[in-house]
Amino acid sequence: MKKAQKKQGTPPPRKKLRIAIVGLTSCDGCSVSAIDMGAEFIGAVDHFELGDFFLIMDEKNNEPYDVTFVEGAPLTKQNIANLKAARKRTKVLVSFGACACHGVIPNIKNHIDKERAVRYVYPQTHTKVFNPDIRPLKHFVKVDLELPGCPPDGRDIIAILNAVREGISPKLLENPVCYECQLNGNECVLQKGEPCLGPVTRGGCDAVCLNSKFFCKGCRGMIPGYSTKQLERQILENHTREELNSILQIFGIQEDWYEAQK
Amino acid sequence: MKHKSNYMKTVSIKHITRIEGHATFWGALKKGNVGEARYRTLEGARLIEGVLVGRDYMDAPLVTSRICGVCPIVHNLTAIKALEDGMEIQVAPSTVLLRKLMMLGQTVTSHGVHAYFMCIPDFYGKDSALDLVSIAPKYTAAALEIREFGNRITHVIGGRPLHPVNSQVGGFLKLPDAAEMKKLLDGSQAIVQQTLELAHFMSHLRFTDFHRPTENICLSSAHEYAIYDGTVASNKGLKQTPAAFMQSIRELHSPDDYVKRTTHKNKPYFVGALARINNNWQQLNPIAKQALRSVNVKLPIDNSFFNVLCQGIELIHCIEEAQKLLRQYLGMKNVKPMVRYSVRPGKGTGAIEAPRGILLHYYETNKLGKLKNVNIITPTAQMINNLEHDLVQYIGSKKSFSAADERKLGMLIRAYDPCMTCATH
Numbered sequence: 001m002k003k004a005q006k007k008q009g010t011p012p013p014r015k016k017l018r019i020a021i022v023g024l025t026s027c028d029g030c031s032v033s034a035i036d037m038g039a040e041f042i043g044a045v046d047h048f049e050l051g052d053f054f055l056i057m058d059e060k061n062n063e064p065y066d067v068t069f070v071e072g073a074p075l076t077k078q079n080i081a082n083l084k085a086a087r088k089r090t091k092v093l094v095s096f097g098a099c100a101c102h103g104v105i106p107n108i109k110n111h112i113d114k115e116r117a118v119r120y121v122y123p124q125t126h127t128k129v130f131n132p133d134i135r136p137l138k139h140f141v142k143v144d145l146e147l148p149g150c151p152p153d154g155r156d157i158i159a160i161l162n163a164v165r166e167g168i169s170p171k172l173l174e175n176p177v178c179y180e181c182q183l184n185g186n187e188c189v190l191q192k193g194e195p196c197l198g199p200v201t202r203g204g205c206d207a208v209c210l211n212s213k214f215f216c217k218g219c220r221g222m223i224p225g226y227s228t229k230q231l232e233r234q235i236l237e238n239h240t241r242e243e244l245n246s247i248l249q250i251f252g253i254q255e256d257w258y259e260a261q262k
Numbered sequence: 263m264k265h266k267s268n269y270m271k272t273v274s275i276k277h278i279t280r281i282e283g284h285a286t287f288w289g290a291l292k293k294g295n296v297g298e299a300r301y302r303t304l305e306g307a308r309l310i311e312g313v314l315v316g317r318d319y320m321d322a323p324l325v326t327s328r329i330c331g332v333c334p335i336v337h338n339l340t341a342i343k344a345l346e347d348g349m350e351i352q353v354a355p356s357t358v359l360l361r362k363l364m365m366l367g368q369t370v371t372s373h374g375v376h377a378y379f380m381c382i383p384d385f386y387g388k389d390s391a392l393d394l395v396s397i398a399p400k401y402t403a404a405a406l407e408i409r410e411f412g413n414r415i416t417h418v419i420g421g422r423p424l425h426p427v428n429s430q431v432g433g434f435l436k437l438p439d440a441a442e443m444k445k446l447l448d449g450s451q452a453i454v455q456q457t458l459e460l461a462h463f464m465s466h467l468r469f470t471d472f473h474r475p476t477e478n479i480c481l482s483s484a485h486e487y488a489i490y491d492g493t494v495a496s497n498k499g500l501k502q503t504p505a506a507f508m509q510s511i512r513e514l515h516s517p518d519d520y521v522k523r524t525t526h527k528n529k530p531y532f533v534g535a536l537a538r539i540n541n542n543w544q545q546l547n548p549i550a551k552q553a554l555r556s557v558n559v560k561l562p563i564d565n566s567f568f569n570v571l572c573q574g575i576e577l578i579h580c581i582e583e584a585q586k587l588l589r590q591y592l593g594m595k596n597v598k599p600m601v602r603y604s605v606r607p608g609k610g611t612g613a614i615e616a617p618r619g620i621l622l623h624y625y626e627t628n629k630l631g632k633l634k635n636v637n638i639i640t641p642t643a644q645m646i647n648n649l650e651h652d653l654v655q656y657i658g659s660k661k662s663f664s665a666a667d668e669r670k671l672g673m674l675i676r677a678y679d680p681c682m683t684c685a686t687h
Contacts, residue, residue, distance in 0.1 A: 025306035027683050028282055029331025029424050035375060036413055036423055038406040042395060050392065056379050057390030058279045075306020105328050106306075108313035117312030122522075124515040129307050151331065151424050212421035212428035213435040217324075246317060250325065 017066040017165055019045075020052035021096070022086050024079040025106070026072030029151040030097035031055045037154040044158045047165075064089050067164050069096035069147070069157065073103050073134050080140060087141040092164055095137045096157075098150035098219050102252030107134040111249050134252070145170055149205060150219035150251060156204070173204040174223055177216050181207035189215045193238040195247055200226045200260070219251040228260045268292050273663045277304070278675055280380040280391070282332045283682025287675060289657050297657030299650045301675065305686035307520045311636040319345050319605070319631045320431065326623065326638065327425045329687040332375065334425045335368040335416055336616040337623075337638075337684075339490075344623040345431050348610025351603040356594055357433040362490045363587050364419050364429065365614060366580040369489065370412030371423070372617035373535070373580075376679045377464065377573040378405040384673045385467045401463050404456040408577060411446075411453045415584060418442045433600035440592065447588040454581045458553060461574040465557045469571065470670055474655050475564040476530060476648055478537035481615050487538070487545040487579060489615045496531070497541060497562060504613030508622045508639065521685040523646045524639060530647035533619025534679060535572035536563055547586075550579035566652050569677045573617075605631040616641050618679045642678075642685035649678050 021031055034041055035055065052059045068090035074080045087093055098104045109117045110133045118126045137143050147156050156172075163170035178198040181188075184207055190196040196215035198207070202223050209216055222228065235244055248254035271291040278285045284304035291297060310329055314322060323341040327334035339361055346353060378401070379391035386397055394402045413423040419438045420426030428434050479500060481492030494500060494507040502510065513522040525531075539546075540562040543554060554575050559568060591597075609626045619641030626635035652674060660667055 023284065025308065025683075025686075027328050027331040027334070029328070029334065032331040032375075032424060035379070036371075036409075038410050039403070042392065042402075042406070045392065050390075054277070054279045054284065055282070055375075056280060057383075057392065059277070060389075075308065076304070078304060079306060105310065105313065105325055106308040108317075109309055112313065112316065114309075117309045117315075118307070120312040120315060121307065121309050122515065122520075125517045128517045129520065131307070131309075150328070208422050209427045214421065214427040246321075250321065 016047065016049040017161065018049045018051050018063065019161065020065045020068045020086070020090065021054070022052060022068060022070050022082065023054055024070065024072035024083060024100075025075035026097070026099045028055060028071065030071040033151040033154045034157055040158070041154065044161070048161060064091070066090070067092045067094065067161060069094045070100055070137060071096040073099045073106055073136065074140060075106060075132070075134070076130055083137060083140055092144045093141065094160060095143045095146040097152050098148055098221075098251055100137045101146045101148045101221055103134040103136055104150060104252050105250065107252040108249045110134055111245070111254065136252070146221070147172070148202060148220040153205060172202065175203045176223060176226070177201045177203045177205060177207050177210070177220070179203055180205070181210040184211055186210050186213070189213060190234065195235045195239050195244060197231070197247070199231050200228050217247055217250055218253045221253055222256050222260055226260060228257050232261070271663055273657075273668055273671065275668070275672060278672065280383070281676055281680055281682065282330065282684070283686070285675075285680065285682045287671065289653060289671065291657055291660060291663070295658050297654040299653035299657060301646060301650055301653065302519055303521050303682045303686045305520065305682050308687055310687040311638060314633050314636045317633055319625065319627050319633055322625060322633060322636070323430065329638070329640075330681055330684045331424060332372050332681060333368060333616050333618070333684065335364050335420060336614050336621055338426050338429055339364065340612040340614045340621050340623045341625070342429060342431050342612070343614065344610045344612030344625050345627070346610065347612060348608030348625055348627055349431075349603060349606050350608065351432055351601065353433055353601055354598060356591065356597040357601075358490070359587055359591055360419050360434065360438065361429065363584060363591070364416055364426065365489050366584045366587070367412040367415030367419070369617045370577060370580050371409050371416070373573040373577050374405055374409035374412060376617070377570050377577070378460065381570045381673070381676055382467070384669060384676065387669070398463070401460055404460050408453055408456050408460065408581075411449065411581070415446060418446060430600070432603050433598070435599065437597060437599045443588055443592060447585065447592065450581060450585045450588065454549060454578065454585070457577040457581050458549060461553050461571075461578055464571050464574040469565065469567045470673065471565070472567055472652070472656060472674075473564045474566070474652055476532050476651070477526065478540045478562070479526065479531045479533055480537045480541050480620055481613060482542055487542050487547070487583070494613065494620065495541060504622060505611040507613075508611055508624060508637075511639065511644070513639065513643075521643050521646060524644045525647060530651050531644065532566070532648050533641045533644050534569055535576050535617075536566065536569040537619065538615060539563065539572040539575060546575070547579045547582035549582055550575050553578055566649075567674060567677045569679065573679070605629070618642060618681055618684075619645060638687060640681070640684040640687065642681045645678055645680065646685065649675065649680065
């Protein structure tokens with residue numbers, strides 16, 4: 001659309017950032033968390049040009065985007081191709097949500113016999129099923145920012161867009177979930193012996209699980225630079241190594257956990 | 263894609279948008295006005311059942327809620343119900359009531375996004391839900407408020423709008439805040455009004471004339487419009503427990519599709535809002551029933567396009583029902599969040615009416631509570647066969663494909679509210 005020429009003296013209208021939200025294989029919950037912002041989301045995208053958001057619109061064009069949020073993990077060859085195409089046509093690529101950042105549920109098979117898993121689900125057709133190890137987006141393409149969480153907080157999307165618009169490089173909070181949990185006055189479940197990952201997990205979720213007394217399973221990933229050694233010792237007092245690994249596998253943070261002990 | 267000489271016309275939608283997840287469609291018109299249709303998922307195989315085997319039973323509600331971001335609550339609760347069935351756990355009436363409320367919230371948010379934001383743009387020849395902001399500002403605001411109300415219910419009870427954390431086997435980790443429940447009740451009357459206006463608006467849309475009678479399968483209960491509980495029933499005389507029904511449907515394994523579609527007695531069947539309205543409309547709450555009567559359709563409805571309007575009617579029903587249950591809950595005394603139970607080996611089935619139709623979970627646990635066998639049959643896996651039959655008939659009735667016909671095909675697919683992430687778990 002062509003805008004009418006502005007009068008002299010007023011600054012020219014700022015070009016709207018073009019954004020896209022695309023999905024690979026996932027539950028689409030990250031995209032839903034954007035929609036769940038309701039009027040706030042609609043109000044916010046008015047300041048941008050939403051060119052592609054599969055959940056609520058047909059794709060408008062293939063023009064380059066300023067920011068692309070990619071939800072999900074690549075589980076098909078087409079997913080991988082779509083991810084690479086998204087990278088080519090965007091300036092900033094955001095890994096949108098825990099699947100994109102860590103692989104989440106599908107990544108559990110990396111740690112078990114994935115052939116057995118595929119035979120279990122597709123006993124007659126398993127040889128036709130593409131069954132790769134699950135890797136986060138950064139394994140396939142350059143990722144500019146990871147927006148973690150299962151699901152992520154919709155407001156973070158707006159925060160990222162605003163930062164890009166202002167030319168600031170967006171940053172995530174670097175306080176642990178534990179900190180937010182204490183601010184909320186919750187009783188500590190770790191001290192009661194539950195294997196809570198709150199002390200090393202990146203906050204920004206308002207300790208939403210712990211507000212319901214549900215121990216943190218680390219969906220937002222670990223804060224870089226934090227050691228997991230001490231927490232591990234504490235958890236292993238009441239739980240086996242196998243139990244701990246089983247928790248770490250749910251949101252795909254097992255590798256990062258052991259990496260953080262080196 | 264096949265190109266054979268007996269195809270007179272072909273039509274394809276490479277990536278169907280405005281549905282949950284990703285799918286592709288290819289259709290053809292053959293000589294003698296015979297249609298052909300192929301509707302396929304574009305989702306990868308996440309092997310949810312496969313990765314659950316060997317894990318602790320407590321992981322099932324958490325992991326399966328991640329099957330779908332539009333309907334996480336129904337997966338969470340169906341898993342819980344199935345595990346409780348297997349371990350013979352009786353939960354408190356207050357727990358059942360709170361779960362029913364969560365399901366109402368779930369249905370409202372899901373229908374809100376589907377029936378309004380995904381489907382309505384088509385009726386105006388538009389491709390984006392954002393166009394609705396200027397086309398129908400009043401109803402867009404209403405749809406947003408209705409969804410927000412559904413999300414608040416699931417937040418207050420389940421701990422957050424998506425992927426609930428508070429609901430567990432045996433009950434809840436924490437009871438919902440009574441003041442918040444009161445606030446929900448206080449705000450509900452305004453939302454009933456909004457749903458009524460929205461349904462009225464939807465009833466004036468021009469739905470495509472199309473008819474193909476089929477079997478409508480859903481949960482039914484003697485006590486209420488069944489969502490959380492009931493026996494499996496149909497308009498063709500089916501009446502079975504969920505466990506028996508799960509045994510009686512056939513999952514088809516196809517080498518070119520990750521979705522294991524189902525048939526019942528070798529026939530396709532419809533699941534979802536239209537099936538529920540057809541089978542159980544007498545049990546709708548008064549305002550919803552009145553709204554249904556005022557719509558110019560003959561029951562039973564055999565036009566799949568009307569599934570969208572049925573969701574609109576259900577929106578009213580759900581808010582009315584939520585009002586009733588909130589009132590009931592606030593009058594309850596000595597409510598306990600959780601019952602004590604012991605882990606034991608067992609086989610259990612759970613069934614709940616998801617927004618898009620009956621969802622079935624099955625779990626077998628050992629004495630340590632480890633999952634030995636898991637099976638999940640989603641509504642979309644059950645409806646795809648019926649959808650393809652509709653598409654075949656619709657295509658067969660055409661002489662060629664205009665742009666308007668192509669849009670109609672998209673609308674027919676969309677009307678089913680298919681959820682490809684559920685189907686391809």
